[in-house]
Amino acid sequence: MNDSEKLEIVCARAWPPVLERPLGQWRLRWADGFTGRANSALAVGDPGIAISEALKAVCDFAHDQAIPAVVQVIEDGAIERAVAGAGWVEWTEHAAGHRVSVLTGPLPDGPAPDGEVLDEPTPAWWELTAGGQEPGDAERHVLTTGKVGYGVVEVDGVTAGAVRGAVVDDWLHVSRLAVRPEFRRRGLASALMHALAAWGREHGAGQWVLQVALDNAGALALYSGLGCTEHHRYRYWGPGPGACEDPQS
Numbered sequence: 281m282n283d284s285e286k287l288e289i290v291c292a293r294a295w296p297p298v299l300e301r302p303l304g305q306w307r308l309r310w311a312d313g314f315t316g317r318a319n320s321a322l323a324v325g326d327p328g329i330a331i332s333e334a335l336k337a338v339c340d341f342a343h344d345q346a347i348p349a350v351v352q353v354i355e356d357g358a359i360e361r362a363v364a365g366a367g368w369v370e371w372t373e374h375a376a377g378h379r380v381s382v383l384t385g386p387l388p389d390g391p392a393p394d395g396e397v398l399d400e401p402t403p404a405w406w407e408l409t410a411g412g413q414e415p416g417d418a419e420r421h422v423l424t425t426g427k428v429g430y431g432v433v434e435v436d437g438v439t440a441g442a443v444r445g446a447v448v449d450d451w452l453h454v455s456r457l458a459v460r461p462e463f464r465r466r467g468l469a470s471a472l473m474h475a476l477a478a479w480g481r482e483h484g485a486g487q488w489v490l491q492v493a494l495d496n497a498g499a500l501a502l503y504s505g506l507g508c509t510e511h512h513r514y515r516y517w518g519p520g521p522g523a524c525e526d527p528q529s
Contacts, residue, residue: 281305303337306322306324339519342524350374351518352514369517381494394433394475430442432472441459442472443456490508
């Protein structure tokens with residue numbers, strides 16, 4: 281595997297699906313529809329069979345789990361070209377954006393003003409990061425499995441912002457950064473990131489990795505200001521007409 285593929289495996293370990301099946305080095309994933317990453321096939325490395333057969337296995341798995349057949353592939357790589365050649369098309373239906381920039385950078389030094397990182401998620405953390413104070417089983421599994429920290433920042437007794445961090449090897453995977461609209465433009469997102477960086481260093485991480493949709497200009501600017509640069513991009517693909525037949529039909 282090349283460096284981009286290895287980093288995708290790190291990110292996958294930081295975002296564990298409820299169900300995962302190996303297909304050679306590929307990973308077939310299901311999490312009851314919660315996020316594209318946890319409900320797609322991570323198509324990196326060698327699937328151990330022809331790409332056309334691997335894509336058929338992706339379709340069969342997706343049909344069995346009642347989710348769309350989708351593969352996550354590194355942009356402009358050999359696998360993506362093979363996927364396109366098999367009649368698959370860019371999966372633009374993905375609400376969060378089907379093209380994603382993977383950013384990396386060293387964890388910043390210094391104090392962590394304002395924010396703190398908890399060992400357990402609070403109801404307010406769930407509200408900000410998952411849309412409700414009572415998450416479903418899939419959300420809970422994806423967001424709490426592994427070595428995870430739950431960053432929060434409080435303003436006047438209110439949880440104004442939240443973020444998730446997961447340590448895998450020496451990487452700190454950052455996700456679900458959110459600040460309540462009425463508290464934005466106060467530097468709280470940066471404070472959360474610095475608090476999470478301090479927590480990551482305490483748990484053996486030396487660099488962070490983030491997966492950010494290309495159309496999320498605000499997040500890309502924030503992370504650039506924290507010293508992150510683009511490592512590679514990935515893209516979601518789904519079957520074009522006739523490329524993925526439902527075995528039940």
